[in-house]
Amino acid sequence: MSTYDDTLLVARFAALAPEPLLGDWEDVLDRAGRVRKGRRRFADSLHSRRRRYLVVLAAVALVVVVGAASALAVRAYVLAHGIVGLPPVGAAPSAPKSGELVLGFTFGHTFGDPGRFHVSVYADGRMITERVGDYSRTDEYRNSTGLLERRLTPEGVELVRAEVISTGLVDHDLHLTSGEGLYFGQIAFRTRDRFVHVTWGDGVTWDDVDPDVARQRPTPKQASALVRLDKRLTDPDSWLPGSAWENPKITAYVPSGYSVCLDGKRGLGLHRILALLPPAAAALLRAQENTPGTYTNLVGTFPIWCSDLTNEEARALEWTLDAAGVGGWKDVFGLTYGAPGPGEAATEFSLTFSPILPDRR
Amino acid sequence: MNMGGIDSDLEELYRRRHGAFQVMLASVTGSVESARDVVQEAFAQALRDQNTFRGDGTLEAWVWRIAFRVAVGSSGSRELSVEEVPEVGFVDQNADPAFTAAVRELPPQRRIAVFLRYFADLSYAEIGETLGIAEGTVAATLSQAHRQLGAALSTNEVSTNEVMA
Numbered sequence: 001m002s003t004y005d006d007t008l009l010v011a012r013f014a015a016l017a018p019e020p021l022l023g024d025w026e027d028v029l030d031r032a033g034r035v036r037k038g039r040r041r042f043a044d045s046l047h048s049r050r051r052r053y054l055v056v057l058a059a060v061a062l063v064v065v066v067g068a069a070s071a072l073a074v075r076a077y078v079l080a081h082g083i084v085g086l087p088p089v090g091a092a093p094s095a096p097k098s099g100e101l102v103l104g105f106t107f108g109h110t111f112g113d114p115g116r117f118h119v120s121v122y123a124d125g126r127m128i129t130e131r132v133g134d135y136s137r138t139d140e141y142r143n144s145t146g147l148l149e150r151r152l153t154p155e156g157v158e159l160v161r162a163e164v165i166s167t168g169l170v171d172h173d174l175h176l177t178s179g180e181g182l183y184f185g186q187i188a189f190r191t192r193d194r195f196v197h198v199t200w201g202d203g204v205t206w207d208d209v210d211p212d213v214a215r216q217r218p219t220p221k222q223a224s225a226l227v228r229l230d231k232r233l234t235d236p237d238s239w240l241p242g243s244a245w246e247n248p249k250i251t252a253y254v255p256s257g258y259s260v261c262l263d264g265k266r267g268l269g270l271h272r273i274l275a276l277l278p279p280a281a282a283a284l285l286r287a288q289e290n291t292p293g294t295y296t297n298l299v300g301t302f303p304i305w306c307s308d309l310t311n312e313e314a315r316a317l318e319w320t321l322d323a324a325g326v327g328g329w330k331d332v333f334g335l336t337y338g339a340p341g342p343g344e345a346a347t348e349f350s351l352t353f354s355p356i357l358p359d360r361r
Numbered sequence: 362m363n364m365g366g367i368d369s370d371l372e373e374l375y376r377r378r379h380g381a382f383q384v385m386l387a388s389v390t391g392s393v394e395s396a397r398d399v400v401q402e403a404f405a406q407a408l409r410d411q412n413t414f415r416g417d418g419t420l421e422a423w424v425w426r427i428a429f430r431v432a433v434g435s436s437g438s439r440e441l442s443v444e445e446v447p448e449v450g451f452v453d454q455n456a457d458p459a460f461t462a463a464v465r466e467l468p469p470q471r472r473i474a475v476f477l478r479y480f481a482d483l484s485y486a487e488i489g490e491t492l493g494i495a496e497g498t499v500a501a502t503l504s505q506a507h508r509q510l511g512a513a514l515s516t517n518e519v520s521t522n523e524v525m526a
Contacts, residue, residue, distance in 0.1 A: 009475070009478075009479050009507075009510075010479055012457060012460050013476075013479035013480055014479075015456070015457060016451050016452075016453060016456055016457060016460075016461070017384045017480060018383075018384060018387050018392075018393040018452045018453070019393065020379070020380035020381075020383040020384055020393060020397070021383060021393055021394065021397045023375065023376065023379040023380070023400075024401070025372055025375055025376065027401050028375060028401055028404045028405050028408065029405075029408070030405075031401055031402060031405030032404075032405040032406075032408035032409050033409065034408065329394065
């Protein structure tokens with residue numbers, strides 16, 4: 001091979017090479033299950049639905065890039081049982097639109113996303129679940145499920161409640177550290193007049209729970225009870241009678257709408273972010289509520305503005321963004337668009353569509 | 362937790378080469394975003410499975426093999442055979458269309474050898490280790506690829522580049 005050949009090919013390949021994104025060794029360690037004191041990570045914090053009930057402390061390692069959710073990779077590996085992106089036209093939303101949450105349960109199987117399980121049970125019988133994939137596994141738990149829905153009878157709801165009560169952990173609020181095999185998680189359990197909150201894990205706070213609450217190390221018995229509850233709720237068919245199901249069929253959860261959140265990654269205000277959008281998309285969002293909030297990750301705290309859109313409005317916004325060539329990706333968590341900014345992995349803004357659950361979370 | 366040995370070698374390799382891994386793997390997955398996820402997962406697998414690294418080749422080539430396995434969604438620890446090398450292509454097919462078309466016409470094994478050489482910046486020996494073929498075979502494969510590319514690209518284009526070079 002001549003030097004000329006190498007020079008030519010090096011130059012032409014270099015011209016065609018995509019710009020690599022920012023690396024994150026901490027993320028690699030998290031995926032490998034390596035425990036690092038003082039470090040915890042929730043990669044899905046790019047998804048605003050989770051943002052609003054799960055606040056990660058400043059030590060959380062996140063990569064703030066448009067591609068961080070790596071949706072195409074998710075698409076490649078995930079058997080998308082839940083809806084990927086927005087629901088197809090004609091898909092009937094889960095009814096009723098709103099529901100009273102009686103149980104929210106999250107169980108982390110690692111310090112990060114892999115294997116995380118969540119279930120929401122509503123008074124009307126809806127049981128909505130989601131398990132995030134764990135690529136370290138080769139069994140059926142390798143793939144994320146997306147949001148799935150089943151229907152319990154009133155008896156079924158009571159049986160699930162009884163199962164939670166049987167742990168002996170929901171008599172009063174309880175806050176535990178990680179340990180004894182527990183990584184992180186929570187139970188939000190509705191009693192007659194309030195929610196009882198049980199949380200566990202270091203470096204994570206939850207909505208409605210004081211972030212500075214005193215935490216105690218879990219006892220082996222408490223940890224065992226939580227692990228057992230996770231197994232029971234993950235596989236309710238193993239213990240619930242057939243009569244507990246109004247409809248045992250597992251279907252994709254179709255939301256009634258999407259929470260659309262704009263993030264200004266570099267301290268941009270709402271008006272400046274809207275000015276970066278295609279005019280039609282900006283007009284659609286200007287007409288919305290755009291409730292302000294904040295979003296914290298490793299790099300800093302950023303403002304966000306969120307609005308609830310109907311599925312039709314969400315589709316219109318998606319169409320407008322696609323037509324204007326704004327980069328986006330979709331996965332079982334929702335749909336996200338973003339515009340790259342100057343510098344390595346910098347992002348001007350991201351616009352995230354997250355399905356709204358019956359309890360508005 | 363072992364913070365030395367392969368752990369630190371993998372970290373050093375990651376910090377030095379994650380960009381090259383992303384660029385190369387984007388040609389397999391179709392986007393740099395998905396490639397980044399593959400790289401993250403590949404290095405995590407390497408950390409977890411470091412006991413299976415036999416040390417009879419370079420650490421980087423071993424990680425490349427893991428990365429390709431992750432990129433094509435292969436499960437288990439079985440290594441990909443030469444016949445299973447992933448299809449690769451440029452993420453942006455519209456830029457430099459004559460060149461991308463010429464590269465696309467290369468047989469898969471020639472194509473991946475070219476990508477490993479010019480996107481991953483691997484030596485012949487490292488390409489051989491990664492693909493499980495002899496270094497001499499890599500040299501022959503790349504030579505064939507260069508001849509095929511030269512034939513596919515226009516004489517004018519080559520002449521212009523010769524002058525510029």
